[in-house]
Amino acid sequence: MKHLLIVAHGSRREASNDEVRRLAERIAGLPEASRFSSVRAAFLELAAPSIPDGIQQCVDAGATQIAVFPYFLSAGRHVVSDIPTEVAVKQQEYPDIDIHITPWLGSADTVADLILQIVKHPEHTA
Template sequence: MSTPQPDAPAQGLLLFAHGARDPRWAEPFEAVAARVRAQRPGLAVRLAFLEFMQPELPQAAAELVAGGCRQIDVLPLFLGAGGHVRKDLPALMERLQAEHAGVRFTLHAAIGEMPDVIDAMAAAAAKLP
């Protein structure tokens, strides 16, 4: 494992999406990551995927840890808490915690359950003819 840089951010954000075989599917998620980086320049942000795309969650987490992050928030970019969020993600979180014992990982609710996101989707839908 590499040595953290002295000015490395202590906090990181892992944006976690499902993944797909079509690389274009990731474009909106990459846009989210880019906008978060622009709004929070001191925050280390990585986008990770459950399957079909790289990096997967363990690899992205290892990159943040290698960069000096000791507190990492994990935000599922899912509209709801289906099987992947309720079953697969907790097992992945246990793996991350076991592999990086000195790091605090915090799992957040699926982004689609956040009131601001629900409001934004409703506003977009209400604008349709």
């Protein structure tokens, strides 16, 4: 039972938080996401669920493995320190569940390809 948790910063602007929730739903709907029992969104601050609550939702749903994906562009304090700290607390609470943090969005080499796709085919956007 592998679950994917998309972690965003969270915004006072609820529309931005909804964008992230819709993104999680869109990912869940992709054929390649079938190996995940669920794809959920969680937020570092300003929106719900929090990271611990998001992890707990996965645990309650029977997760044995949880991939935490930082939906962040750069490796600032949030990616380097805040997210790992919150994840570590839940990992300690559930030592038998494998909770790991994946590379953050901005770290992917393929972001460059994606940008070229966007500026070439702007119609392929939400």
